[in-house]
Amino acid sequence: MIMRYKFEIGCVAFLVLAFILTQLGLNRFFFFAGFAVLQFIMIATAWNILGGYGGYINFGTAGFLGVGSYTSIALIQWSNVSIVPQIIAAAALAGLLGLAIGYFTLRLKGVYFAIATLALAIVLETVVNNWDFVGGAAGISILPTRKPELLGAVIVDRKIGVFGNYKEFLFFLIAGMTIFSVWVARTIEKGKLGRGLNAIKDNEEAAESMGVPTLRLKLIATTISGALMGAAGGIFPSYLTFIDPLTAFNLEFAVYSLAMPMIGGTFTWIGPVLGGLLLGTVQQVAIVTISSELNLLILGVVLVVFVTFAPHGLVGWFMKKN
Amino acid sequence: MSEPLLNIDSVTKNFGGFTALSNVTTEVQVGERFGLIGPNGSGKTTLINCIxxxxxNDGGTITFDGHNLNGxxxxxxxxxxxxxxFQIPRPFHSMTVMDNLKIPIEFVSGTGASQAAIAEQAMSILETMGMAEKAHQETSGLTQIELRKLELARAIAAKPKLLISDEAMAGLTGNEVDEVLEILISFNEQGMTIIMIEHIMRAVMQFSHRVICLDAGELIAEGKPDEIVKDKGVERAYLGV
Amino acid sequence: MIILELFINALIAGILLGGFFAALSIGLSICFGLLDTVNIAHPTFIVAAAFCTFILNANFGIDPILAGIIITPLFFGLGWVIYSLYYQFFEKTSAEALRGLAFFFGLLFITEVVLIISFGVDHRLVNAAYIGKSFGGEFAGISVSVPFRLLSAFVVAAILTLGLQMFLDRSFFGRATRAVHQDMMALSLMGVDPVAIKRIAFAIGLGTCGIAGALMIIVIPIEPAVGRLFIGNVFAIVVLGGLGSISGTLIAAMILGIAESMVSTFFGPSWAPAVSFTILLGVLAFRPTGLLGVGDTR
Structure with a gap:
């Protein structure tokens, strides 16, 4: 019985651990870096639902994250909506966007979906650049410390709140969201949807001929994947406290979201978790120790090397060894 | 005479300016073994892609078992x-042989069944095809005949009323051709209607109750196998004289 | 009257810009349209060529167009190497097409970062007699101005595009390239190695980056990430033109050039990047076979 719910127990244990960490009064940098790594895992996991299981490459990660971020900002600007509804709205909007772009391009060859998603990110960036309500090209500051109501009453300070500061609260929140994403991905993978997506990845025409409703499954996958990315973006402004279109729509996200699952292994939920953990940690260390440009160069090279030589990633490599 | 299972009525298909099928009309009866022949590029695969x-199809109507299939x-x-x-086998290459069969069962013939029941059904089909011991192998290690059999097994797993076999015997040896023929005939005897597209004349003539021949997108002959063999038009289409 | 004047000037600038876009897209039209290699890094290679032009111009005072011609063999060679790798690891093993796409995306990113590390993120320009001047006059009360930098880019682009089209239409190699697109088997039966044909064609496609890069730095100040903005332009043009059709590419480039120029004039330059991508998304959604309706996108 315990074996059967091993994964669920692991999830709960992880959340408890995350909560305990927030209560130890650790250095703020720990939560700052921890948040980044967890967000990477969440993005990688979300990307992999469509990219890894269904074989459809999404270059528009930045677009979905950006929609999430700017949904939150628009809501804050509009009437200081607090963080949980921000994230829910961000997820809903990004999910709808995924559905729409999927509907228009998923009937075409896969490469067109990839190009269209890249196009989407740039169109959205242009729109935000020209939209002064959310700060335009200059960006916008969100100061959770000045506006504690954005985060609800749970955190304000050590005396009345559960969390000592907002970084601890956001860390716990992203931990929960990441675990939720991994659970969604794993549930898809083990179910009919995941098997159908796999058939699509292997041979779409054969899948359709064997009764798999290919378009519908792909649309479900783009919607879920987009919504999770949107949620990961929705929490972003509160974490960064300053956001501009260049940050929110950065192409680096596309490279990371491609590289993390590819490095970990795209065919199972463990792959993106492993890849996200690895690249997220390396990024946090590299920013401090070497230049961030050099870090990006390494990232690009690692992506190309894995795509070329190790299509099944680290997980595939370990499985072969055993 | 009872209603035909498949009714193809003046079907036309164009690719840009090229007419791949022009006004093809024929029908397939319930339980029939139906042969479809014609030289390369004559429109055979286009026709079954339309079915x-x-x-x-751009023009005409295809009706199956009372359903209008258009669109x-x-x-x-x-x-x-x-x-x-498919003419060139298209296995789901990241899956085992068994998992390949589970896809049509899970999505078509056994929706809602438990994983155990689905696996059982898949296994029983593999057994009838003599593929049981390959069940847990990756498809990349299969031989040509095994890939052909997997292609058939996966199609049969959807429990079709009409099975269309597109050159299931290309590249097989004489004995292997007989083996595949035997499998197809045994499924036909259980009530499955079968359309066979084939270049191996011996196989298609031995198998079919009735044969049609396409040439340059047009139906040029229809009849019993022995009539088709003697047909001057068919001979001309194949020999180009 | 002022509206009419703006309109006519925007139209002229748009046509000239269209010629420039054609030069950017022509190589991709070969690589993607004819050879099915989704070289998403094409605009970034053009930016790399623009930086090479910058070096030659700034250090040795070489004319940018001449510099573009000098570096063309370099990009031809780069194309040769990239296609050989691509063939070895993706095409030959019939790997999922999308892995090949990820490969090119990785190349895009690496090229961009290398450019940032070597040149920083500042904008760069070149010097030549014809840059910065413009030619103008009054016609029927409407004052028209034609910037020389756009005009020179247009002329070079026209020569490049028309030359390539003639080459592909008339030469044996050109016909073989089209045949590769349609039927690899037929070529091997004729005793021609389709892989060799594709390798050369890809190298030619990438070779065009040399001149296109020179034109880019003549037309606009460049920085390493500017290539991204052109991904939308070039793919919109190649898809809109109908895959693999050189004349379609020209027409589509003109349409996009005019559309972008109009939007810049009447709505402001900050909206320009959205034009090409919106057109691209629209084409993919509603007319995926391109204007001339010969593409194969399904």
């Missing part, structure tokens, strides 16, 4: 009872 739904998506046609194999 199975990977292409939509119906391929997976719905599979659910309605049409499955096909």
């Amino acid at each position: 199975s739904g990977l292409l939509n 119906m998506k391929a997976h719905k046609r599979t659910a309605a009872g049409i499955t096909r194999t």
Whole structure:
């Protein structure tokens, strides 16, 4: 019985651990870096639902994250909506966007979906650049410390709140969201949807001929994947406290979201978790120790090397060894 | 005479300016073994793509078992009872042989069944095809004949009323051709209607109750196998004289 | 009257810009349209060529167009190497097409970062007699101005595009390239190695980056990430033109050039990047076979 719910127990244990960490009064940098790594895992996991299981490459990660971020900002600007509804709205909007772009391009060859998603990110960036309500090209500051109501009453300070500061609260929140994403991905993978997506990845025409409703499954996958990315973006402004279109729509996200699952292994939920953990940690260390440009160069090279030589990633490599 | 299972009525298909099928009309009876022949590029595969739904015909009507198929998506046609194999086998290469069969069972013939029941059904089909010991192998290690058999097994797993076999015997040895023929005949005897596209004349003539011949997108002959063999038009189409 | 004047000037600038876009897209039209290699890094290679032009111009005072011609063999060679790798690891093993796409995306990113590390993120320009001047006059009360930098880019682009089209239409190699697109088997039966044909064609496609890069730095100040903005332009043009059709590419480039120029004039330059991508998304959604309706996108 315990074996059967091993994964669920692991999830709960992880959340408890995350909560305990927030209560130890650790250095703020720990939560700052921890948040980044967890967000990477969440993005990688979300990307992999469509990219890894269904074989459809999404270059528009930045677009979905950006929609999430700017949904939150628009809501804050509009009437200081607090963080949980921000994230829910961000997820809903990004999910709808995924559905729409999927509907228009998923009937075409896969490469067109990839190009269209890249196009989407740039169109959205242009729109935000020209939209002064959310700060335009200059960006916008969100100061959770000045506006504690954005985060609800749970955190304000050590005396009345559960969390000592907002970084601890956001860390716990992203931990929960990441675990939720991994659970969604794993549930898809083990179910009919995941098997159908796999058939699509292997041979779409054969899948359709064997009764798999290919378009519908792909649309479900783009919607879920987009919504999770949107949620990961929705929490972003509160974490960064300053956001501009260049940050929110950065192409680096596309490279990371491609590289993390590819490095970990795209065919199972463990792959993106492993890849996200690895690249997220390396990024946090590299920013401090070497230049961030050099870090990006390494990232690009690692992506190309894995795509070329190790299509099944680290997980595939370990499985072969055993 | 009873209603035909499949009715193809003046079907036309164009690709840009090229006419791949021109006004093809024929019908397939319930339980029939139906042969489809013609030289390369004559439109055989286009016709079955139109029947199975990977292409939509530009003109004419295809009716199957009382359903008008025009505009119906391929997976719905599979659910309605049409499955096909591909000329070049298209296995789901990241899955085992068994998992390949589970896809049509889970999505078509056994929706809602438990994983154990689905696996059982898949296994029983593999057993009838003599593929049981390959069940847990990756498809990349299969031989040519095994790939052909997997292609058929996967199509049969959808429990079709009409099976379309697109050159299931290309590249096989004489004995292997006989083996595949035997499998197809045994499924036909259980009530499955079968359309066979084949270049190996011996096989298609031995198998079919009735044969049609396409040439340059037009139906040029229809009849019993022995009539088709003697048909001057067919001879001309094949020999180009 | 002022509206009419703006309109006519925007139209002229748009046509000239269209010629420049054609030069950017022509190589991709070969690589993607004819050879099915989704070289998403094409605009970034053009930016790399623009930086090479910058070096030659700034250090040795070489004319940018001449510099573009000098570096063309370099990009031809780069194309040769990239296609050989691509063939070895993706095409030959019939790997999922999308892995090949990820490969090119990785190349895009690496090229961009290398450019940032070597040149920083500042904008760069070149010097030549014809840059910065413009030619103008009054016609029927409407004052028209034609910037020389756009005009020179247009002329070079026209020569490049028309030359390539003639080459592909008339030469044996050109016909073989089209045949590769349609039927690899037929070529091997004729005793021609389709892989060799594709390798050369890809190298030619990438070779055009040399001149296109020179034109880019003549037309606009460049920085390493500017290539991204052109991904939308070039793919919109190649898809809109109908895959693999050189004349379609020209027409589509003109349409996009005019559309972008109009939007810049009447709505402001900050909206320009959205034009090409919106057109691209629209084409993919509603007319995926391109204007001339010969593409194969399904």
